[in-house]
Amino acid sequence: MRTEDKPKFAKLLAEVLAGYGKPLPEAADINLWFRQLSPFAPAVIEKAFAAYCMERPDFAPNPNGIIARCKLLDGRPDENEAWAVAITSQDERETIVWTQEMAEAFNLARPLLASGDEIGARMAFKDAYKRLVDDARATNKPVCWSVSAGWDGDRRQIAVQKAVTAGLLPAPPQHLALPNESGLPPAKPEGLLKLKEALAQLEGPEEKLARIQAQRQAEEDARDRAKREETDRKMREYLAAHPEARYGRLLAQQKASN
Numbered sequence: 001m002r003t004e005d006k007p008k009f010a011k012l013l014a015e016v017l018a019g020y021g022k023p024l025p026e027a028a029d030i031n032l033w034f035r036q037l038s039p040f041a042p043a044v045i046e047k048a049f050a051a052y053c054m055e056r057p058d059f060a061p062n063p064n065g066i067i068a069r070c071k072l073l074d075g076r077p078d079e080n081e082a083w084a085v086a087i088t089s090q091d092e093r094e095t096i097v098w099t100q101e102m103a104e105a106f107n108l109a110r111p112l113l114a115s116g117d118e119i120g121a122r123m124a125f126k127d128a129y130k131r132l133v134d135d136a137r138a139t140n141k142p143v144c145w146s147v148s149a150g151w152d153g154d155r156r157q158i159a160v161q162k163a164v165t166a167g168l169l170p171a172p173p174q175h176l177a178l179p180n181e182s183g184l185p186p187a188k189p190e191g192l193l194k195l196k197e198a199l200a201q202l203e204g205p206e207e208k209l210a211r212i213q214a215q216r217q218a219e220e221d222a223r224d225r226a227k228r229e230e231t232d233r234k235m236r237e238y239l240a241a242h243p244e245a246r247y248g249r250l251l252a253q254q255k256a257s258n
Helices: 003-019 027-037 042-055 063-072 079-090 100-114 118-138 153-165 190-200 205-241 243-257
Strands: 096-099 145-148
Touching: 003 027, 003 042, 027 063, 042 063, 079 096, 079 100, 079 118, 096 100, 096 153, 100 118, 100 145, 145 153
Parallel strands: none
Antiparallel strands: 096 145
């Protein structure tokens, strides 16, 4: 949480304690709550309070009880889910979105995987991942998601968009245009121009689907055209080698027209 989240947090705390018949704590106690829960995001804290109220309707919460639930709701996958994501990185086409602990654990298991020992690699990964997650939660370290990009651009775009939709990655911030009062011409940093060009090339889901469908239709049309041209070529070669067949073909066409 940030300082500006404090009023909303105080309101949430008051509502939760009121449900247990407890008054709002003094300002010093609220500061203690806020300081101990500050490493966690407001959304995680709300979920932790809700989970506590469901599990313990008879005892009012304390900071330690909410902290324990915040750690379990930090968004880090369990060992099996983490391995299923991490192993996908073996396919260089694929783009994956994973946590720092997943990346570090997979780097430790990679030599075993390269030697062909997938079972040993999975066990080494799960042990290392659990240790790293436990250490991170012990120090209230928030989860950090990052992108490991593959070479397939379409798959990369889909993976990143899914991560943004799921809230794992932040959405690209909108550009805030401030008035230019310096009298100087507006600057055009090369990096910003490249970023804008890349963003302009991004497709939405509908445009992407339409492009893929059009591409598939064009490929089918090209295959059909190639088959017709091949059939015509073979027919011409056959008629050139068998002139008598041409006469029979003409008779057949005349009968069909009559």
